[in-house]
Amino acid sequence: MSGILAGKRVLITGVLTDSSIAFHAAKVAQEEGAEVVLTGFGRLSLVERIAKRLPKEAPVIELDVQNKEHLDGLAAKVTEHLGDDAALDGVVHSIGFAPQDALGGNFLNTEWESVATAVEVSAFSLKALTMALLPLLEKRGASVVGMDFDAQLAWPKYDWMGVSKAALEATSRYLARDLGHKNIRCNLVSAGPIKSMAAKSIPGFEELSDVWNTRAPIGWDLADPEPAGRGVVALLSDFFPKTTGEIVHVDGGVHMMGA
DSSP states (O other): OOSTTTTOEEEEOOOOSTTSHHHHHHHHHHHTTOEEEEEEOSOHHHHHHHHTTSSSOOOEEEOOTTOHHHHHTHHHHHHHHHOTTOOOOEEEEOOOOOOGGGSSSOGGGOOHHHHHHHHIIIIIHHHHHHHHTHHHHTTTOEEEEEEEOOOSSOOTTTHHHHHHHHHHHHHHHHHHHHHGGGTEEEEEEEEOOOOSHHHHTSTTHHHHHHHHHHHOTTOOOTTOOHHHHHHHHHHHSTTOTTOOSOEEEESTTGGGOOO
């Protein structure tokens, strides 16, 4: 099969519905020639059902990034699907969560326990996931791509998830620094808002997304995750062989507009 990911094997997290960026990254990756393995958290039957909507049904591995046993056994489970001599050419980190009291304008009152959960799941997990898969990623070099939301600004009601995204950005840079000698690149796609399952859990999402309706110079469609998915696939490919520690904005240009 031809395509910019021809012959590559990629693990993608965060596919929950077909309206997610992760789903579209998986779809485009398959269309570009990749073999894809998915992970799911909690509602595995739902992820397995969504996996059947891909051009080719992908296997699903259970993964809770707060579960050490899941992380310790992840490389072995991937190997079960890809074969004993398998290497991974890429991994997509599309994982984020903050308890409700860490969002919605409650920034000054959020307790550390909730902040810790947000940072662990949304930022530290990028390191945890990458290290869990390192035996497969280092075999021939690989690309790690995480999903970001611009952390340069304080967004309405985004609160500790915004802080977690800032931690994610720093984590990506340090991974890029420390894994570069293994020919492993680590980059982020900073996407504009998408009306996904994750968006429904963010209080004030409509207020936040209104910014894109008026300030994206080339426009932004809240119902179209594919542009961000294509950005992910581009970074997974060999077309960015010496790009690492970067944040690629796929947001219609909002990030560079002045006040």
